Amino acid sequence: MEEVIVERPAPYIAVVRLNRPQARNALGQALRAQLAEHFGALGQDDAVRCIVLTGGAQVFAAGADLRALVDSGPIEALLLNNQRMWQAISSCPKPVIAAVNGYALGGGCELAMHADIIVAGEGARFGQPEIRVGIIPGAGGTQRLARAVGKFKAFRMLLTGQPVSGREAFDMGLASEVVADDRVQARALELAAEIAALPPLAAAQIKEVLLAGQDAPLEAALMLERKAFQVLLASADKKEGMQAFLDKRTATFKGA
Structure with a gap:
């Protein structure tokens, strides 16, 4: 079994x-x-x-x-x-x-x-x-x-x-x-x-940054957060999510 x-x-x-x-x-x-x-x-x-x-x-x-x-x-x-x-x-x-x-x-x-x-x-x-x-x-x-x-x-x-x-x-x-x-x-x-239903890249970054930062000095943890924020600006899901918000429609996230 x-x-x-x-x-x-x-x-x-x-x-x-x-x-x-x-x-x-x-x-x-x-x-x-x-x-x-x-x-x-x-x-x-x-x-x-x-x-x-x-x-x-x-x-x-x-x-x-x-x-x-x-x-x-x-x-x-x-x-x-x-x-x-x-x-x-x-x-x-x-x-x-x-x-x-x-x-x-x-x-x-x-x-x-x-x-x-x-x-x-x-x-x-x-x-x-x-x-x-x-x-x-x-x-x-x-x-x-x-x-x-x-x-x-x-x-x-x-x-x-x-x-x-x-x-x-x-x-x-x-x-x-x-x-x-x-x-x-x-x-x-x-x-x-x-x-x-939410952007998987953002979810993965949230998990990674939270776990890596919780035992790090605050300044180091904030730096990790800023870098993850900046990386996600290049994602297709960011563009889709923001455009869907402006268009007042449900976003479709593809993890890209």
Whole structure:
């Protein structure tokens, strides 16, 4: 059985769906390898302008596969080079929306934080419970969480291992939107359709500049923004978008 399924529900939109329901979408090695492969391909696919990442309507991902970790040592972990699999997601140039229902724990929470937008259900549960089994997050959980919610809220989650609800995640800055559980998947697709209808070159530049600039000094980040702004002035989509605005019609963007 494929542990990751890619669907194309609408033009320019791809849905990447985790498919290990019997293990609550635990992030085993095969699943992570398939995720990396799909994100690498979708990132280079001109027919894709936005990606929705989900585990489905019941659970997002319940974390790492502890059965594979219980006897694992440092050399085995080093040789796996798992950071390369995660990097395929973090470096994807297309906007990524995580649609989170149910558990997003440990590696599942880290996976959601690799997205650019998180749509959470009211009943979602975000957490980094690694401390409860004697380890710490190993795929960016400490660093991305602190950058998203701040030092003090991150420490509370990391040092207690206690999860937060979808509503709490939104209030603390860990989710972009919170909606009723039965609206999560539809809302993520609505956002994806809205983004996919906009200029893909501009979307890619927004993502690149925001991520590159968030840890850079302000002046350096502003320089990156100016350069991206100047580059986009040469795009056909800029001409189409501005002319359509003046003509009071809907623009058609071609990614050129």
